[in-house]
Amino acid sequence: MAPRVFGDDDVRRLLDAETAVAAVRRALLAHHDGTLHAPPRVFAELGDGPLAFTAGELADAGLFGFRAYDMFAGAEQLVAVWERTEGTLRAVVHGAELGPRRTGAIGAVALDAAARPGPLRLGLVGAGIQAWAQLWACAAVRELADITVHARRQDRAAAFAERARAELDLPVRAVPVAADAVRDRDAVILATSSATPVIEADWIGPGTHVTALGPKTRDRHELPDGLAERASVVLTDSRAQSAAFEEPFLDPASMTELGAVLAGAAPGRSGPADITLFSSVGLAGTEVAVAAALYESEG
Missing domain, CATH: 3.40.50.720 (NAD(P)-binding Rossmann-like Domain)
Structure with missing residues (x-):
């Protein structure tokens, strides 16, 4: 099955604030109890500037993924979410809306x-x-x-x-x-x-x-x-x-x-x-949690 792809219009239409806040709250609690694995962000230097990655695994939910964003061109951000058991790529979210809404929810x-x-x-x-x-x-x-x-x-x-x-x-x-x-x-x-x-x-x-x-x-x-x-x-x-x-x-x-x-x-x-x-520094994995909630909201 092909992953669902969401753009900014989809995020604005499907992701309400209550859903984003609930997803982030669960992720913060999971981070505290050790079931959200969230290392600090890493950077790949590309000459004009770095490409940044944050990654996280929500062990209880059986999900993992990453967010990638540049720090030199203002390009679209990308979030990808995988289901762990089958290794299926569930969702890809691109654009400028998901990241700030995740930060807003935090x-x-x-x-x-x-x-x-x-x-x-x-x-x-x-x-x-x-x-x-x-x-x-x-x-x-x-x-x-x-x-x-x-x-x-x-x-x-x-x-x-x-x-x-x-x-x-x-x-x-x-x-x-x-x-x-x-x-x-x-x-x-x-x-x-x-x-x-x-x-x-x-x-x-x-x-x-x-x-x-x-x-x-x-x-x-x-x-x-x-x-x-x-x-x-x-x-x-x-x-x-x-x-x-x-x-x-x-x-x-x-x-x-x-x-x-x-x-x-x-x-x-x-x-x-x-x-x-x-x-607020952007706990890694919270964007995966919010992207997963977006995926679920579409049914």
Whole structure:
């Protein structure tokens, strides 16, 4: 039987946020209990830049696969999923939609686990596809009572807010200053490619949860100095991947894996005034889990 092939239109049509979040949550728990095998990403240098691979095996589900993406041409990403017993290639997903939606689902699981209970006032810095996927997924796990978004280009933030109101029916407003997007928020998501901090640490008030998606090396980081020291817990989806960065900005040894918090094996938020920080690095194998869920959703 030929594998099913999915493109971006299929992902948008078939993959709802609840399905993506559930698939990622199961994968994070499987990683904690040792049934998701997820080594750090590897790179093949091709001259103009590297081709990156992440691979994972979901032992309990009998599935394995990989994701491949380039870091020099902006080409389509590729995810392939095999069934282990027969060795059958089940699904191939290509395009630009699955990766960000997988990352959005990881962020939603972290927000649900680490943010204060109840409806959330959410602040976003960044108005690209990663910020959109975070909002899409987070709306599936929490009521978002008030949402602010800031981007370097105000027109992009305004367009993002208008789209979110129209497509997601969410109360999003664009603000011209980054500080206004993150002050007095219950949760903040940084979704930029900036090599320098996009906020100041003292803009983050007590009780805020912060998710960071962008660069996290010592010479390139969107997070400000001092924020991790203010956090009661620094979470990540993969300590192994965090440690694989060349000169990481955050100390991997001080991080708590999100899967351990989900399983009740490690503490997360301990009180309403805690600042919590989630460093999203892209646990390998989660894209295989989401691609498999996409495959199953088509029946």
